[in-house]
Amino acid sequence: MKACDFDIIANTGDQLGEIPTWDEREQALYWIDLLTPRMHRYSMRDGAITSWTTPELLSAFAMREGGGFLVATRSHLAHYDPTDGSFELLVEPEAGNDSNFLNDGRCDRQGRFWIGSGNLDMSQPTGLLHRYDPDGSLTQMESGITLSNSIMWSPDSTLMYFCDSMRREFYVYDFDADTGTIANRRQFATTERHGIPDGSIVDADGFLWNAEFDLSTERTTGFVVRYDPDGNVDRLIELPTCRPTALTFGGANLDTLFVVTSRYRMTDADFEHQPLAGAVFALDVGVRGLVEPRFAG
Numbered sequence: 001m002k003a004c005d006f007d008i009i010a011n012t013g014d015q016l017g018e019i020p021t022w023d024e025r026e027q028a029l030y031w032i033d034l035l036t037p038r039m040h041r042y043s044m045r046d047g048a049i050t051s052w053t054t055p056e057l058l059s060a061f062a063m064r065e066g067g068g069f070l071v072a073t074r075s076h077l078a079h080y081d082p083t084d085g086s087f088e089l090l091v092e093p094e095a096g097n098d099s100n101f102l103n104d105g106r107c108d109r110q111g112r113f114w115i116g117s118g119n120l121d122m123s124q125p126t127g128l129l130h131r132y133d134p135d136g137s138l139t140q141m142e143s144g145i146t147l148s149n150s151i152m153w154s155p156d157s158t159l160m161y162f163c164d165s166m167r168r169e170f171y172v173y174d175f176d177a178d179t180g181t182i183a184n185r186r187q188f189a190t191t192e193r194h195g196i197p198d199g200s201i202v203d204a205d206g207f208l209w210n211a212e213f214d215l216s217t218e219r220t221t222g223f224v225v226r227y228d229p230d231g232n233v234d235r236l237i238e239l240p241t242c243r244p245t246a247l248t249f250g251g252a253n254l255d256t257l258f259v260v261t262s263r264y265r266m267t268d269a270d271f272e273h274q275p276l277a278g279a280v281f282a283l284d285v286g287v288r289g290l291v292e293p294r295f296a297g
Contacts, residue, residue, distance in 0.1 A: 004237045009258070010042050010049050010280040017260030017278065018199065019060055019104075022250030022292055029250055030069075031260050031280065032058045039082055042280065044251060052082040060105035062113050063294045070132075070295040072102045072115050077132060091138055093117070099126045104199065106151045108160075111296025112180050114141070116148020122166050129162070131180055134297030141182060150200035150210065154229075155290060161188060161208060165196045170208070170231070189231035194219055199246025204254075204288045207234060211244035211259060217270045224259060224283075237285070241277040249289020257283040 015035035022029055029042040037054040039061075060072040061080070068081035079088040094100055094117060105115035113132040119125070127145030132138050142162070150163035153175060160175040160182055170189040173182035188208075191197055195212030202208050208227040222242040226235040243262040250256050263270075263277040271277060 004283050004285060006239070007282045008276060008279050009047075009282045010040065011276070011278070012038075012040055012049070012051070012280065013278040014038075014040075014260065014262060015278065016245065016262045016264050017280065018246050019058075020199075020246055020248040020250075020258050020260045020280070021061070021063065022248050022254070022258070022289075023063060024250075024254075024291055027252065029248075029258055029280070030061075030063075031246075032061065034059055035264065041082075052085075054080065054082070055085075055087040059102045060115060062105065062107045063292065065111065065294045065296055070113055070297070072105050074101045076102075077113070077115065090136070091132070093130045093132075093138055094128060097126075099124070100128070103127075103147060104149045104151060107293040107295050108153055108175075108177070108180065109157050109293045110177055110180065111294065113295050114151045116142075116145060116151060116162075118145065118147035118165075122147050125164075127164075133180070134295065136297065139180075142185075149198055150208075152200055152202050152208070154202060155204060155206050161200065161202070163197050163200065163210075165198060165213075168192070168196055170197065170210075170227075172231075187231075189227050189233075191225070193223065193225075195222055195242070198244070201248050201289060203249065204290055207287070209247055209257070211247050213245055213262065214242035217242060217266060217274075220273045222261075224257075226285075235285075237283070239281060241274045241279075243277060244281075248292070249287075254289040254291070255284070255287065257285045257287070257289075259283065 014033040020031040100117040129142035146166040157177040172188040195214040198213040200210040224237040259281040
């Protein structure tokens with residue numbers, strides 16, 4: 001286990017902070033709170049934090065090439081621009097399916113948005129994985145998922161990673177960047193630590209970083225885990241809260257690791273021992289990340 005210094009860039013008290021996304025054009029970090037209708041922005045230029053109340057609870061989002069965001073609510077995809085409040089519903093990927101909710105998404109480098117779903121009580125493998133193309137077409141890519149998370153790609157876009165959190169398993173697929181198809185799914189890694197694997201990011205060296213979310217509050221610390229390209233644990237970093245949720249690289253040189261966290265279902269006593277739960281951490285881990293892709297539609 002490696003100790004790591006950190007800064008707190010925002011103590012927004014998020015119930016379930018998620019989807020940290022670095023905008024290299026604005027030099028700003030965006031993220032959402034899944035359990036309250038809020039989107040946040042941290043400007044690295046002046047340290048300012050801006051928060052917006054979103055029209056609905058959001059579960060994922062991606063920056064759009066033309067401005068604003070492609071967002072996922074619990075059931076729909078939509079266009080959203082927090083600067084003017086505009087919100088346009090686009091498609092309901094799982095219309096008529098009351099067993100699932102949308103959870104976690106990311107764009108590939110060709111500008112397609114991938115969004116997964118999870119079972120409402122997180123006990124049955126009813127979840128799906130979809131690909132939403134810039135032309136508005138929607139394709140189901142995978143099924144049999146309990147809770148979708150950690151959609152991301154290798155630096156050369158030949159591999160796609162994916163996680164079923166409740167099974168504590170990461171998978172890797174062969175990825176065809178031209179066609180947006182996946183094949184040859186196999187296990188990448190598993191974890192038997194206290195926390196379940198939540199959001200992830202791949203760095204410039206092709207290593208996968210994951211935030212482990214501990215469902216119990218018996219521990220007052222949690223972990224960020226770095227896996228090598230073969231799925232072996234390369235590094236463990238301990239944080240002073242048991243519920244880190246997701247992470248991304250940002251900063252002028254893409255060498256700051258931002259980690260968002262959660263105070264989900266914490267009691268006052270829990271929070272007394274973990275006062276930084278729900279805050280956003282910035283860590284210097286000696287590694288660079290990659291530019292976050294944007295939705296091309």
